[in-house]
Amino acid sequence: MLHESVTIDLWENIFSSMHNSVIVVNVHNQILLMNESARRLLGIQDEDWKNKNIKTLIPNSRMHEILDGGERSIGQKMVISGRVCMVNRTPLYQDGEMIGAIGVIQDISEMDHYRNLVKQMESIIEFSTDATYVVDREGITIQVNTAYEELTGFHREELVGRRMTDLMSEGYFDQSVSVLVLEQKQRISIIQRIGGKKDVVVTGNPIFNELGELELVVTSVKDITQLNELQKELEKAQRLSTIQNNRYAIKSGESEQNFIIYSSQIKKVYEKIQQVAPFPTSILLNGPSGTGKEVMANLIHDLSDRREQPFIKINCSAIPEQLLESELFGYEAGAFTGANRNGKIGLLELADKGTVMLDEIGEMPLALQVKLLRVLQEKQMLRIGGTKPRNLDIRIVSATNQDVRKRIKEGKFREDLYYRLAVIEISIPPLVERQEDIIPLIDHYFSFFCRQFRIDKQMSQETKAILKAYHWPGNVRELRNLIENMLVSVPAHIIEPVHLPLHVHDRSYSESPSSLKEQVQQFEQRIISEVVEKYSSLRKAAEQLGVDHSTLVKKMQRWEQSK
Incomplete structure (x- = not known):
């Protein structure tokens, strides 16, 4: 029995105010006290529980272990009346003598339920495509989703746990809709500047609990540029329309190239190409590196009646001299040591009926220049190790950034080959000499890469x-x-x-x-x-x-x- 100085009424008054369930037993495991929470948990309506052995109400009770061993048990999980509970048991002593034990029971089934609900809500916010920012009643950031990180460039580690007022003072935002909602307790929308560089529209929504108290502010964030999307698309269309009227689209393999025609110099080049492209005449393109000689060669092929036939491009400086001949002319089986036993068809033969571009023609070795000249004169070619000439119908477009006449004087290029290649010679001026083309080219490539990379950017004047x-x-x-x-x-x-x-x-x-x-x-x-x-x-x-x-x-x- 409990000491007489500690009355049952005092214990009942103390325990009745507790939210958790409390049960007190004596050394005989008989129930002396049980608060209202415990009676609700066990479904007890009357006073019939008093002095009963606790096992009659909780068959799986382990209170007797505490009475036998005299040591407390903390945080033991068990099921009581179909509810998942966390139980703490502690022996009671007076004057060094054990007088009973007390059990405190916490129903955690509801806690698990609410925890699952919270997790579900967090998942909904996280995987939402809308940028979302959540603060509590104190204005402290509690959640930021991935869409918000991607829109603003901020990481959640920078924001979660921080007060909005502090984040404003540090330059993250110029103003906070969450603070305004906490003050006015109503839905508010404002234009906010993020990081001093991006304007967004933010809408703060107050979330109230059952007592009408404001618990959370959930803010949705949208890039303000979406409001001007129609205007931007119109501006893009106008820019593209201007470019479209001054360019020629060339299909090259699986890709498309665009020949920008703006300056008077390039218009003259285009007009000349239009004139000569339909004929099988050899053309030499000369001009500094990067002026677009390959694009011009594509244009020539595209405007010719060979457009449906092969177009083979060969860089004479990129292939080692000892390999260039076999690449161009091919070879018969067993023509030399290491040769493929089935022989190999050359690039010139592959281009039959089509066009061949010989880039960096000025770098072609003299020995090969002789063989190429024979091909142009006789319209035939002979594979390495072969004895039977093969008829060849190709159109040669060559390109160089060198002064070929100078190389002729130096004995590095055959004059007769030059005249065969340069039946028509077209010079492409450097960009510095045709400044009218610079802005159209900038606009063209800017729009091209924006589409290719699916980004939306602008360039200042x-x-x-x-x-x-x-x-x-x-x-x-x-x-x-x-x-x-x-x-x-x-x-x-x-x-x-x-x-x-x-x-x-x-x-x-x-x-x-x-x-x-x-x-x-x-x-x-x-x-x-x-x-x-x-x-x-x-x-x-x-x-x-x-x-x-x-x-x-x-x-x-x-x-x-x-x-």
Whole structure:
């Protein structure tokens, strides 16, 4: 029995206020006390439980183990009345003598149910295609989904557990719709600037509990550019329409190339190609590297009556001299040691009835020049090791970036072959001599790579002006590669001058060089822009740059005002 100084009434008053179920037994395992929660759990309506052995109500009770061993048992999971429960059992002592034991029972079946519900809700939010941000009643971030990370560039590790007011002060957002919803307790939509660089529309929705208390704010985020999608598509269509009227699409294999026709120089080249392409006449294309000689060769083949026949391209400088002859002319079985026992058909023979492009023709070895001349004169060819000539009907389009006449004087190129190859000679001017083509080419390749990579970006007029002033030593090839590089490597939505390589700036402004101070400012702006794009948070960018957060904000505001 319990000591007389500890009354049953006192215990009942204490235990009745507890949410968990409480049962007290004496040393004989008889029930002395049971609070209301325990009676509800066991389904007891009357007072018939008093002084009963606990096993009559809970057959799987292990309270006797506590009474026998005198040691407590914590966190034991068991099923009581069909409910999953967590049970703590503790012996009771008075004056060093065990007087009974107390069991505290927590029904965790509801807890598991709510935990599963929470997990389901978290999964729904996570896999939603809409960017979603959730804060609790204190304005602390509790969940951010993947769509939000992808839209904003922020990672959830940066945000979860942080107060919205702190995130605003660090430059993550200029204002918070969650804070406004917590204050006004109603649905609110605002335009928010993310990381000082992207505008989004955010809508905060209050979530109330059964008592009408605001528990959560769930915010959906949409890129504001979606609101202007129709206008942008119209602008794209207008740009493409302008380009479409000044270009020729060439199907080459599985891909399509576009010949941009804008400047008067290129229009003359195109007109000449239109005139001569239908005839089988040999054509020599000359011009600096990267001007598009291969595109011109494709155009010639496409405009000829051989367009449905093979078009074989051979780079004379890319194939080792000792292999070039066998590649061009092929060989018979057993023609030389290591030869294929079945022989091999040459590239010239493969192109029969079609067109052959001989790129870098100026690099062809003299010995092969003699054999090629014979092919052009006799319309026949002989495989290595062969004795029977084969008739050959091919159209030769050759290309070079060298001065062939100079190589003739040096004895490195046969004059008679030159006249055979250059029945029609077409010179392709470098890009620096046809500046009218630069902006159309930029627009064309910018649109081309945006479609290919499925991205939506823009280029500022200031950037285009710098690119137009650049002298383009690599010509169209360099321009194409630079556009592709900027689209995939610059994270910004709009490509600004600071994103251009330094050598483009240097060459563009070579006629009117900036002062040292201006050049330093340009370099500083470039570095800061790259770091801000990388880290999203202005505070983190400032830490990376080793400057104060306020200093960085002031610099960026000054640059924005000077635009």
